[in-house]
Amino acid sequence: MDSRTVPFPDGALAPVTASRRAALQRRATGRWSVAQRALAAVYGERVDPAWWQKVAVLLGRRAADRPDDLWVLDAEREGAPDWFQQPDRIGYSLYVDRFAGDLRGVADRVDYLDELGVTYLHLLPVFRRQPGASDGGFAVADHADVEPSLGSWADLQSLARRLRERGISLCLDFVVNHTAAAHRWAEAARRGDAKYQSYYLVYPSRTVPDVHEQALPQVFPITAPGNFTYVPELEGWVWTTFYPIQWDLNWANPEVFEEMLGVALQLANAGAEILRLDSAPFLWKRMGTTCKNQPEVHRILEALRALVGIVAPSVLLKAEAIVSPPHLTSYLGLGGPRQCHLAYHNTLMAGLWMALATGSTARLTSLLQEMPPIPKDTAWVTYLRCHDEIVWGAVTHDLDGATAESLCNRLSLFYAGNTSGSFSRGAAFQTAPNSPSRGSNGTLASLAGLEAALESSDGEAVETALRRIRLMYGVLLGFGGIPMLYMGDEIGVMNDWDEAEVREDGRWLQRSLFPWDRAGTRHDSRTVVGRLWRLLRAMIGRRVGTSSLHASIPTVPLDVDVPGLLALLRPGPEPVLVLANFAAQPSPFPTALPAPFDGPVDDLLDAGDGSSTAPMRAYAVRWLVPDDH
Numbered sequence: 038m039d040s041r042t043v044p045f046p047d048g049a050l051a052p053v054t055a056s057r058r059a060a061l062q063r064r065a066t067g068r069w070s071v072a073q074r075a076l077a078a079v080y081g082e083r084v085d086p087a088w089w090q091k092v093a094v095l096l097g098r099r100a101a102d103r104p105d106d107l108w109v110l111d112a113e114r115e116g117a118p119d120w121f122q123q124p125d126r127i128g129y130s131l132y133v134d135r136f137a138g139d140l141r142g143v144a145d146r147v148d149y150l151d152e153l154g155v156t157y158l159h160l161l162p163v164f165r166r167q168p169g170a171s172d173g174g175f176a177v178a179d180h181a182d183v184e185p186s187l188g189s190w191a192d193l194q195s196l197a198r199r200l201r202e203r204g205i206s207l208c209l210d211f212v213v214n215h216t217a218a219a220h221r222w223a224e225a226a227r228r229g230d231a232k233y234q235s236y237y238l239v240y241p242s243r244t245v246p247d248v249h250e251q252a253l254p255q256v257f258p259i260t261a262p263g264n265f266t267y268v269p270e271l272e273g274w275v276w277t278t279f280y281p282i283q284w285d286l287n288w289a290n291p292e293v294f295e296e297m298l299g300v301a302l303q304l305a306n307a308g309a310e311i312l313r314l315d316s317a318p319f320l321w322k323r324m325g326t327t328c329k330n331q332p333e334v335h336r337i338l339e340a341l342r343a344l345v346g347i348v349a350p351s352v353l354l355k356a357e358a359i360v361s362p363p364h365l366t367s368y369l370g371l372g373g374p375r376q377c378h379l380a381y382h383n384t385l386m387a388g389l390w391m392a393l394a395t396g397s398t399a400r401l402t403s404l405l406q407e408m409p410p411i412p413k414d415t416a417w418v419t420y421l422r423c424h425d426e427i428v429w430g431a432v433t434h435d436l437d438g439a440t441a442e443s444l445c446n447r448l449s450l451f452y453a454g455n456t457s458g459s460f461s462r463g464a465a466f467q468t469a470p471n472s473p474s475r476g477s478n479g480t481l482a483s484l485a486g487l488e489a490a491l492e493s494s495d496g497e498a499v500e501t502a503l504r505r506i507r508l509m510y511g512v513l514l515g516f517g518g519i520p521m522l523y524m525g526d527e528i529g530v531m532n533d534w535d536e537a538e539v540r541e542d543g544r545w546l547q548r549s550l551f552p553w554d555r556a557g558t559r560h561d562s563r564t565v566v567g568r569l570w571r572l573l574r575a576m577i578g579r580r581v582g583t584s585s586l587h588a589s590i591p592t593v594p595l596d597v598d599v600p601g602l603l604a605l606l607r608p609g610p611e612p613v614l615v616l617a618n619f620a621a622q623p624s625p626f627p628t629a630l631p632a633p634f635d636g637p638v639d640d641l642l643d644a645g646d647g648s649s650t651a652p653m654r655a656y657a658v659r660w661l662v663p664d665d666h
C-alpha cells in the first residue's frame with residue numbers, strides 16, 4: 038500500500054454479519070488500494086479519507102443488503118472464476134417490450150430461451166425512462182426504478198431469480214455516460230440546485246463548446262447534430278453527446294462516481310450478474326481531444342471493478358466501447374489492474390460483414406492479427422447484429438481519409454442494396470461524409486440476403502442466403518468469446534421499415550416486435566424458420582462440447598493462401614480450426630495448414646458436403662479437428 042492510501046475502515050462493515058464481514062475484509066485486500074490508486078490519479082486530493090469513509094459505508098450497506106442466494110453465488114464464482122469463459126455461455130439480447138411486452142412476459146418465455154441454449158440474457162434498458170422518445174430506454178430517468186410499463190422492481194428481481202434457476206445469467210444495461218433530461222438530478226439542476234448542476238457539464242456560452250466541437254466527432258450527425266444542447270432554465274449549454282435528452286454526467290465530480298457506484302451495487306443486488314457499461318469511452322472530457330478513451334476513463338473503470346468486486350465478486354463488467362482496435366483492448370486492462378471482464382468485439386463484427394460484402398478476408402485477417410492480446414481472465418463478446426448499427430469506422434480507422442471514405446461508401450451502398458450484385462436489404466445510417474459514425478442497419482436475415490431471396494421466391498437464392506447465415510454463425514460461435522445472439526435473428530426476422538420511419542432513427546429497422554407466430558413454426562424443418570433454428574441449435578450444441586472454445590484460449594487468425602477464406606485457429610489440447618469461405622464461389626481447400634491440421638481432418642459441423650478437405654462451397658464453414666482414427 039502506498040502512503041496515500043487509507044486502510045479499509047472496518048467500522049463501515051458494522052451493518053454486516055460477522056461471517057460476511059470476514060469475506061468482505063478478505064476481498065477488500067488488494068481491491069481497496071487498487072481503487073484508491075486509480076481514483077487518486079483521477080481526482081487527486083478531492084478523494085480524501087472522509088470521501089473514502091463514505092464509500093466504505095456505501096459498500097457496507099450494500100453488502101448487508103445483498104440477498105443470501107447472491108452471496109452464495111459470489112462464493113461459488115470466486116471458486117470458479119472462469120465460469121463465464123466456458124463454451125456453454127450463449128448470450129441473447131432483447132428489448133423487453135418488443136420481445137414479450139413486459140418483464141413478466143420475459144419470465145414466461147424463459148423456456149424458449151432455454152430451448153435455444155441461452156445462458157446469458159441481456160435486457161436492453163429496463164429503467165424508468167424519458168417520457169416520449171427515450172433512445173430505446175437509453176435516456177434513463179431513474180436507475181433504481183423499473184419503467185412502469187415493463188413492470189416493477191420486484192418483477193425484475195423475480196425474473197433474475199427465475200433465470201438463475203435455469204442457469205441463465207442476467208445482464209442489465211447500466212447507462213453510465215448520461216442520464217435522461219427527466220432524471221431527478223437534471224430536474225434539480227434545472228431548478229438551480231448547484232449540487233446537481235455539478236453532476237453535468239453546463240456552459241454559460243458557446244465559447245467552450247465551440248472549441249470542443251472542433252475536435253469532437255458526432256455520434257448522430259444526421260439525427261442529433263452537435264454535442265451540446267441549449268437548456269433555457271440553465272441559460273446555458275449542456276453536454277449531450279447522444280440525443281439532446283441525454284445529458285452527459287460530469288465524471289470529473291467524485292460525487293458522480295459515488296452515486297454511480299451505488300447504482301452498480303443496487304443492480305448487482307437486484308440479481309444482475311453482468312453490467313453492460315453503456316457508452317463507457319465517453320466518460321472523460323479533455324479539451325482538444327475526441328473526448329473518448331481518455332486515461333481517466335480507464336482509471337474509473339479500474340476503481341469501479343475493484344469496488345464492485347468487494348461486495349459482489351460474481352458480477353462482471355462489460356464494456357460497450359465501440360472504438361477502434363488499439364483502444365478497444367485497453368478496456369480489458371491488459372498489463373495493469375483489470376477493468377472490464379468483457380468487451381464487445383466490434384472489429385470482428387464489422388469485419389465479418391465487410392468480408393461478406395467483398396468476398397475477401399485479407400483485411401479482416403490482418404485487423405484481427407494486429408489486435409493486442411487480451412488478458413486470459415477476460416473474454417470478447419462476439420456478435421453479428423445488435424440493436425445498434427454496424428459502425429464502419431471499426432474497420433476503416435487505420436486507412437487514409439480517401440481510402441476510408443471509399444470503403445465506407447462501398448459497404449454502406451452494398452448493405453443498402455444499392456450496388457449491383459448486392460444481396461442485402463438494409464439502410465445506411467448517419468451518412469454524413471467523412472464521419473467515423475457511418476454505419477448500416479438491418480437484421481441478420483435482411484443483410485444476409487434472405488429478405489430479398491424470399492421476396493423474389495428464388496429457391497436457390499434462399500439456399501444461398503441460408504448458407505451465408507450459417508457461415509456467419511459458424512464464425513460467431515467458433516471464435517471463442519461469448520457469442521451474443523440478437524432477438525429474432527434465430528428465426529430470421531426481417532427489417533421493420535415502418536418502425537424505422539415512425540421513430541425517425543434507422544436502428545429501429547432491427548427492433549421489430551418479436552413475431553411469436555413465426556417462432557411457433559421453429560420445429561417444422563420444412564420452413565425457413567425451422568431450418569434456421571435447427572442449424573443454430575446444432576451449432577450451439579457443438580460449441581458447448583468443444584473445450585478449445587473456452588474464452589481464455591486466444592484465437593489465432595492464420596494467413597491462408599486463398600483470398601476468400603478466413604482461418605481461425607483455436608489451439609489447446611483439443612484444437613479446432615474454423616475455416617470459413619466468404620467468397621460467393623467455391624474456394625480450394627488451403628494447401629498449407631499448420632500441424633495438426635496438415636493431415637486427415639474431420640468437420641465438427643459436418644454439413645454433409647463431401648470430405649473435410651474437399652474444396653469449400655460458396656459460404657461454407659467448417660470446424661476442423663484432427664482425425665485421430
Ligand code: GLC
Pocket residue numbers: 172173175176212279315316357424425
Ligand atoms: C449505446 C447504445 C445505443 C445508445 C447509446 C446512448 O451505444 O447501444 O443504443 O443510443 O449508447 O445511450
